[in-house]
Amino acid sequence: MNNKGISEKGHILVVDDSRDMLEVLHRNLTLQGYTTYTVSSVPEAVKMLGSTPIDLVITDLKMPGVGGLELIKHVRTNYKNIEVLVITGYPSIQGAVDAVKTGAEEYLVKSFTDEELYAAVERAFSKLNMRRDNRVNLYFKKETLQGIIGESKAMQEVFDAINKVSLTNATVLITGESGTGKELVARAIHYSSPRAAYPFVPVNCGSIPEDLIESELFGHLKGTFTGAIDTRGGFFHTADMGTIFLDEISNTSLSMQIKLLRVLQDQEVYMVGSKKSQKVDVRVIAATNVNLEKLVTKNEFREDLFYRLNVLTINLPPLREREDDILLLISHFVKKFAREASRPIPNFSDNALRVLRDYHWPGNVRELQNIIQRLVIMSEEKLIDVPDLPPIMRFSVLSGEGMKRTLAVVETEYILNVLASVSGNKSHAAEILGIDRKTLREKLKKAGYSDTRNEEK
Ligand SMILES: Nc1ncnc2c1ncn2[C@@H]1O[C@H](COP(=O)(O)OP(=O)(O)OP(=O)(O)O)[C@@H](O)[C@H]1O
Numbered sequence: 001m002n003n004k005g006i007s008e009k010g011h012i013l014v015v016d017d018s019r020d021m022l023e024v025l026h027r028n029l030t031l032q033g034y035t036t037y038t039v040s041s042v043p044e045a046v047k048m049l050g051s052t053p054i055d056l057v058i059t060d061l062k063m064p065g066v067g068g069l070e071l072i073k074h075v076r077t078n079y080k081n082i083e084v085l086v087i088t089g090y091p092s093i094q095g096a097v098d099a100v101k102t103g104a105e106e107y108l109v110k111s112f113t114d115e116e117l118y119a120a121v122e123r124a125f126s127k128l129n130m131r132r133d134n135r136v137n138l139y140f141k142k143e144t145l146q147g148i149i150g151e152s153k154a155m156q157e158v159f160d161a162i163n164k165v166s167l168t169n170a171t172v173l174i175t176g177e178s179g180t181g182k183e184l185v186a187r188a189i190h191y192s193s194p195r196a197a198y199p200f201v202p203v204n205c206g207s208i209p210e211d212l213i214e215s216e217l218f219g220h221l222k223g224t225f226t227g228a229i230d231t232r233g234g235f236f237h238t239a240d241m242g243t244i245f246l247d248e249i250s251n252t253s254l255s256m257q258i259k260l261l262r263v264l265q266d267q268e269v270y271m272v273g274s275k276k277s278q279k280v281d282v283r284v285i286a287a288t289n290v291n292l293e294k295l296v297t298k299n300e301f302r303e304d305l306f307y308r309l310n311v312l313t314i315n316l317p318p319l320r321e322r323e324d325d326i327l328l329l330i331s332h333f334v335k336k337f338a339r340e341a342s343r344p345i346p347n348f349s350d351n352a353l354r355v356l357r358d359y360h361w362p363g364n365v366r367e368l369q370n371i372i373q374r375l376v377i378m379s380e381e382k383l384i385d386v387p388d389l390p391p392i393m394r395f396s397v398l399s400g401e402g403m404k405r406t407l408a409v410v411e412t413e414y415i416l417n418v419l420a421s422v423s424g425n426k427s428h429a430a431e432i433l434g435i436d437r438k439t440l441r442e443k444l445k446k447a448g449y450s451d452t453r454n455e456e457k
């Protein structure tokens, strides 16, 4: 039976060996505006799923031949966006429990009323829609925003900002600690802007020697200086029609800053050795992990350039301030690295996840990414537990609570980290800590870590 419904409310496949049941469900659901298909066995259902877009499968559990549980497994393994509603003909809780464990979202026990049916179907659809919205968002973030992951409020604001600024040509200043994703955001802006088909040119202002940076950025005329054997364009020429990303902008000299200011104001560059300016059409995105305003007050950064750059600012909060993202990023990187290394996806114990969530992540997402990569590759276990984590993190489990620790607790943690780094050798640790062994012993004892077994070390 195949009814082409008129409404776009959703597509339901009903699987039941009882003709009567199929007819009742078909009639009721069609009346409710759903497009309803019916089949009387699991093999037929599998075939139907392969050829027709379905949103919800309503299946009986007990059927001759292949049972409903097998169908749920099939749906769960092959279709991420299909909900399953189970009908059990006998009020056996175990059957329903098994079904739910296997992946059914809802179950109805015969004989249910029409209202119960509609309510269950509606719940299934609203779950489906919620999941799809998330998926669409995640898809959108991943693809359009070039792999930036984040569900925290802070990151949602960053996504909004990226979407807004990518429609403009304005200069953007991206601020944030090291490893928070500044370059990723700069790329996302470029690739979601009308300039996407033109180059994105990242320039690390901190890594180019002072005497070369001008010619690297603006190009030079032949013979202007030793080594200038040809007339050559600079990064601004390469980025024409596209975007230049001036990373670590605070590392430019004051004289370079004047030249950059001129480019921003006039959209013109002067090649080294040339008195004639050239028009360039380049969008500038700059990034810094230091506070430029502070540098301005210390006269280490030009105020006029700061205001020119700071037209639109996107601040990336440190990872420790977006707890919501930590677990999401872990799950993202675990899958990514497991796939890349063709390894099984490991699980994490609750304690390990707690330690990871509470750690203060000084290296932000880059640090998390590196740690997860190492764990996925190095860990022999299917379950990653606290002892598998780097020592520096393991000790933070003693205090939990991220940035809410007392000085005494931080001191103890640090002592334990140092001790761990020298394999428990107290003389060596005391030397590193700049205290004598006696003081170290006392401190450990006070914190409840006196360990006489290691006393000889
Ligand atoms: N939200 C995120 N989702 C996925 N990956 C991320 C995210 N943020 C950062 N990363 C990854 O972390 C690493 C560091 O990011 P990125 O280089 O953009 O940081 P940065 O702020 O420019 O750091 P630095 O100041 O040290 O240059 C990159 O590999 C990047 O892909």
Ligand SMILES: [Mg+2]
Pocket (backbone or CB within 6 Å): 182, 183, 247
């Ligand atoms: Mg960077």
